[in-house]
Amino acid sequence: MPDYYDTATQLNEYLVFHYGNDASVLPWDFGPVKALGFHKRLVGWVDKSRLHTGCRALDLGCAVGRISFELVRACESVVGVDYSTTFVESAKKIKESGLVTFQLAREGNLSTSAQVRLPSDLVRERVSFCQGDAENLPVSLGKFDVIIMANLLDRVGHPRKVLSRLRDITRPGAQVIICSPFTWWDEFTEPEERLGGFIQEGKEVTSMDTVADLLEPDFHQTKIGDEPFLIRQHERKFFMSVACVGLWIRR
Ligand SMILES: C[S@@+](CC[C@H](N)C(=O)[O-])C[C@H]1O[C@@H](n2cnc3c(N)ncnc32)[C@H](O)[C@@H]1O
Numbered sequence: 587m588p589d590y591y592d593t594a595t596q597l598n599e600y601l602v603f604h605y606g607n608d609a610s611v612l613p614w615d616f617g618p619v620k621a622l623g624f625h626k627r628l629v630g631w632v633d634k635s636r637l638h639t640g641c642r643a644l645d646l647g648c649a650v651g652r653i654s655f656e657l658v659r660a661c662e663s664v665v666g667v668d669y670s671t672t673f674v675e676s677a678k679k680i681k682e683s684g685l686v687t688f689q690l691a692r693e694g695n696l697s698t699s700a701q702v703r704l705p706s707d708l709v710r711e712r713v714s715f716c717q718g719d720a721e722n723l724p725v726s727l728g729k730f731d732v733i734i735m736a737n738l739l740d741r742v743g744h745p746r747k748v749l750s751r752l753r754d755i756t757r758p759g760a761q762v763i764i765c766s767p768f769t770w771w772d773e774f775t776e777p778e779e780r781l782g783g784f785i786q787e788g789k790e791v792t793s794m795d796t797v798a799d800l801l802e803p804d805f806h807q808t809k810i811g812d813e814p815f816l817i818r819q820h821e822r823k824f825f826m827s828v829a830c831v832g833l834w835i836r837r
Pocket residue numbers: 591646647648649650667668669670673718719720721735736737738741742743
């Protein structure tokens with residue numbers, strides 16, 4: 587579904603998901619509060635002891651860019667790449683203005699306008715955004731010391747192809763953080779292309795097992811865990827997911 591993320595509704599949902607404060611995303615004093623602040627939490631997976639001067643980071647499937655902006659606190663330069671032109675144009679505007687404007691959907695056509703300013707200590711000049719396909723990244727992107735791939739693998743047609751490029755675009759010692767709830771949909775990934783969620787030769791295969799097997803020749807895994815996240819659809823409806831997260835170091 588190549589243009590799924592190019593609608594005004596998806597754009598608004600992702601702006602709220604990435605930049606809305608806690609009370610905007612979850613305007614109730616009950617509910618899954620631990621699922622708030624996902625993008626910041628995920629960047630917390632970066633192993634700072636391995637970073638060095640001049641570190642380059644890639645946020646693959648960056649959407650409207652929150653992870654890219656958070657990464658600039660740890661890395662010298664950050665590139666955010668996403669297939670959706672709508673998302674990338676929005677991320678570029680946020681970079682230029684430092685401002686994010688969105689609607690907090692309430693019910694039907696009712697909504698409340700909100701605006702958020704990025705913290706002034708974020709050096710926005712060190713982030714760049716470009717439209718691109720994770721399955722066919724240009725060689726000109728260069729090599730990276732940190733790559734975050736958040737909730738991308740179950741939204742591409744050929745996840746194995748994306749994973750197979752990681753060796754070429756990382757330097758030895760680079761860290762790769764892969765995270766996904768592995769919500770496989772036929773519209774994005776044909777069943778035969780999926781990484782897991784099936785029984786093969788009598789054995790249950792999970793997607794993260796396959797990711798680990800495919801990366802093993804070039805990367806070693808140092809951490810595995812779970813991170814919840816929450817997307818507000820409207821004031822009274824939310825999607826909560828629990829992403830499986832792994833951290834790998836390039837051999
Ligand atoms: C589920 S969203 C996750 C966005 C963001 N990483 C996050 O966690 O909030 C999936 C993102 O992957 C992007 N995407 C899908 N297929 C892609 C591809 N082939 N190359 C690059 N980005 C892609 C979509 O446009 C969308 O922004």
